[in-house]
Amino acid sequence: MPEIDPGATRAHLISRPTPLEAAPRLARAIGLAAEDLWIKRDDLTGLGGGGNKARKLERTAGAARAHGATTLVTSGAAQSNHARLTAAAGARLGMDVVLVLSGTPGDAATGNIALDALFGARIVWAGEVDEAALEDAVAGVAEELRAKGGRPEVIPFGGSSVLGAQGYVEAGEELLAQLPELTSAIVAVGSGGTMAGLVLALGAERVLGVDCGAVSDPEQTVTRLVDGLSGDQRTVRLRLRLDQVGPGYSALTGQVREAMLIAARTEGIVLDPVYTGRAMAGLIAAVREGDVRPGERTVFMHTGGLPGLFGHPEALAQAAVLVDAQSDRWSSGA
Numbered sequence: 001m002p003e004i005d006p007g008a009t010r011a012h013l014i015s016r017p018t019p020l021e022a023a024p025r026l027a028r029a030i031g032l033a034a035e036d037l038w039i040k041r042d043d044l045t046g047l048g049g050g051g052n053k054a055r056k057l058e059r060t061a062g063a064a065r066a067h068g069a070t071t072l073v074t075s076g077a078a079q080s081n082h083a084r085l086t087a088a089a090g091a092r093l094g095m096d097v098v099l100v101l102s103g104t105p106g107d108a109a110t111g112n113i114a115l116d117a118l119f120g121a122r123i124v125w126a127g128e129v130d131e132a133a134l135e136d137a138v139a140g141v142a143e144e145l146r147a148k149g150g151r152p153e154v155i156p157f158g159g160s161s162v163l164g165a166q167g168y169v170e171a172g173e174e175l176l177a178q179l180p181e182l183t184s185a186i187v188a189v190g191s192g193g194t195m196a197g198l199v200l201a202l203g204a205e206r207v208l209g210v211d212c213g214a215v216s217d218p219e220q221t222v223t224r225l226v227d228g229l230s231g232d233q234r235t236v237r238l239r240l241r242l243d244q245v246g247p248g249y250s251a252l253t254g255q256v257r258e259a260m261l262i263a264a265r266t267e268g269i270v271l272d273p274v275y276t277g278r279a280m281a282g283l284i285a286a287v288r289e290g291d292v293r294p295g296e297r298t299v300f301m302h303t304g305g306l307p308g309l310f311g312h313p314e315a316l317a318q319a320a321v322l323v324d325a326q327s328d329r330w331s332s333g334a
Contacts, residue, residue, distance in 0.1 A: 009059075009062045009063045009065075009066035010058050010059050010062045010063075011057075011058050011061055011062030011065065011089070011092075011093060012058065013045075013046075013047045013054055013057060013058045013061075013089055013092060014045040014046050014047055014054045014055060014058065015044070015045060015046040016045075016174065017174045017177075017178065018040060018041045018042050018044050018045060018171075018174075019040075019041040019044060020038050020039070020040050020041070020175070020178040020179060020299070021038065021039050021041060022035070022037070022038055023037045023038060023039050023266075023267050023269070023300070024037070025266035025267055026039075026262065026263060026266040026267045026269070029262050029266050030262065030283065030284045030287050031284075031287045031288065031294070032287060032292075032294050032298065033294045033295060036294060036295065036296060036297065036298055037298050037299075037300065038179060038297070038298070038299045038300070039267070039269065039299070039300045039302050040171075040175055040178075040185075040299050040300070040301050040302060041302050042055070042171065042301060042302055042303050042304060043276075043302045043303065043304035043305070043306065045304070047085060047088050047089065047092065048084055048085045048087065048088025048089070048091075048115065048119065049084065049085075049088070049115060049304070049306065049307055050304045050306075051081050051084075051085055051303060051304025051305060052081075052168070052171075052194050052301070052303035052304055053081055053082040053085040053086075053158070053159050053304075054085050054088075054089070055167030055168060055170070055171055056082075056158075056159035056160070056164030056165065056167045056168075056193055056194075057085055057086060057089040057155070057159055057164070058167060059163050059164055059166055059167055060155045060156075060159055060161065060163055060164045061086070061089040061090070061093060061095070061155065062093075063153075063163060064095070064153035064155065065093055065095060067153060068151055069095065069151050069152060069153035070095055070096060070150060070151045070152075071095060071096040071097065071098060071145055071150050071151065071152040071153070072086055072089070072090050072095055072096070072097045072098070072152070072153060072155055073097075073098045073100065073138055073141055073142050073145070073152045073153070073154050073155065074086045074097075074098075074099060074100070074138070074154065074155040074156070074157070074159070075099070075100040075101065075102075075126075075134050075135070075137070075138045075157050076099070076101060076102070076157060076158065077101065077102055077103070077214070077249065077250075078101050078102065078103040078106075078112075078113060078311070079111050079112045079113065079274070079307075079308045079311040079312065080099075080101065080112060080158075081112060081275070081303075081304060081305050081307070081308060082157075082158045082159050082191070083099040083101060083112065083116060083121070084112040084115050084116055084119070084307060085159075086099065086121070086155055086159070087099065087115070087116045087119035087120065087121035088115075088119050090119070090120070090121065091119045091120055096120075096122070096150075097119070097120070097121040097122070098121065098122045098123075098124060098141055098145070098152070099116055099121050099122070099123050099124065100124045100126050100134065100137050100138045100141055101113075101123060101124070101125055101126065102126050102127070102128065102129055102134055103125060103126075103127070103128065104125050104127060104128075105125055110310055110311040111307045111308050111309070111310040111311020111312065112307045112308055112311055113311060114307075114311075115307055124137070124141055131157070131215065131216065134157070135157070138154055139154070142154050156191075157191050158190055158191025158192070158193060158214065159191070159193060160190075160191035160192050160193030160194075160196075160221075160225060161193070161225075162225060162228035162229055164193050165192075165193035165194075165196045165197040165200075165225050165228075165229055166197065166229065167193075167197060168193060168194045168195075168196070168197020168198050168201070169197040169198075169200050169201045169229060170197075170201075171194075171197065171198070171201070172185075172197060172198045172200070172201025172202045173201050175201075175202070175299060176201070176202065179297060179299060181297045182202070182206060182297050182298075182299055183206065183296035183297050183298060184206055184207070184208050184292050184296065184297075184298045184299070185198055185202060185206060185207050185208070185298075185299045185300075185301055186208045186210065186279055186280075186282065186283045186286070186292070186298065186299070186300050186301060187207065187208070187209055187210070187279060187301040187303065188209075188210055188212050188275040188276055188278060188279035188301075188303055189209040189210060189211045189212060189214075189218050189222065189240065190212050190214035190215070190275060191214055191215060191221070192215065192218060192221035192222040192224075192225050193225055194301070194303060195207060195209040195222050195238075195240075196222050196225035196226045196229060197225075197229065198301075199222070199226050199236065199238070200226060200229045200230060204226075204236050204237060204238055204239065205239070207238075207239060208239045208240075208241065208282070208283075208286060208291070208292070209222065209238065209239065209240045209241065210240075210241045210244050210278055210279045210281070210282030210283075211240060211241060211242045211244065211245060211278075212244070212245065212249065212274055212275050212278045212279075213245035213248060213249035214249060218240060218242070219238060219240055222238060222240070223236055223238065239291075241282045241285070241286070243282070243285065244256065244278040244279075244281050244282050244285070245278070249274065250274065250312070251314070252273045252277075252312065252314040252315055252318065253281070255281040255284070255285070256273055256277040256278050256280075256281045257273075257277075257318055258281070258284075259271065259277055259278075259280035259281040259283075259284055260273065260277045260280070260315075262280070262284075263280055269302065270306055270309065271302075271305075272304075272305035272306060272308045272309045272312070272315075273308070273309060273312050273314065273315040274305065274308055274312070275303060275305045275308075276302055276303060276304070276305055279300070279301070279303075280300065283298075283300060
């Protein structure tokens with residue numbers, strides 16, 4: 001059984017430090033010098049298919065077990081990476097998991113949903129609901145479990161509490177040890193905890209967040225978590241791009257599709273259409289606008305999310321087009 005730090009209640013769930021890899025071909029493709037761009041591989045954390053949420057779960061799930069909880073209850077979108085990793089953490093820690101997901105059951109269990117079931121989580125579908133209603137649904141599930149004699153503990157949406165965000169304070173310190181001359185770290189912003197932790201560790205001026213549309217007010221969400229981590233209310237001027245969401249959280253835009261292709265075809269790196277694809281599109285836009293410049297050391301935080309690619313209908317449709325195009329090219333002898 002994984003060790004828990006005495007006093008800190010942190011469960012050891014990931015492999016660390018995660019690699020920091022040079023990306024020279026990608027750097028040149030987006031307008032940087034070959035030596036400028038690095039990728040922090042938090043998609044290789046190890047637990048449940050990898051991803052940034054595992055760093056948060058070391059603290060939140062570890063604390064739940066220390067409190068005597070036997071069931072973890074959390075929420076997310078249908079293809080939530082956090083839900084998948086909570087299911088994996090529960091399996092590793094010997095705890096039951098209930099996932100309250102927005103939406104309704106689809107025709108097939110794809111992507112993260114298939115893995116949720118593989119890890120043994122129970123899925124409760126909340127329907128098409130907003131943030132507040134999803135939170136109410138979670139509270140209702142937890143109360144139902146208590147009424148039956150269970151000992152549930154709620155893990156917040158995206159794992160992004162002050163406790164969970166401490167995992168990315170540590171990640172920021174880990175990154176600085178790997179690349180002390182870091183100028184900018186580019187990161188997808190979902191529920192806000194990853195960016196908040198990095199801001200505390202690196203300073204707001206060195207963290208560029210790219211909103212992915214998971215919460216209604218990403219700036220306020222991140223600022224509140226930064227305040228909680230620091231223990232006071234400070235004036236923090238966040239570097240936050242809001243231009244990559246497009247029509248909505250689950251939409252695949254042309255900019256994101258292009259960013260995914262560039263990363264795949266220059267470095268063999270797979271990005272997902274909701275989080276890391278948007279973050280890469282934001283980085284490309286930032287280089288074009290001069291916010292990220294050649295000659296600076298830039299790190300792209302790869303926060304994982306690969307299973308979500310296989311649960312995204314638009315992304316799979318685009319993949320089918322690419323397969324057809326490559327097949328035609330081979331047949332024609334090109």
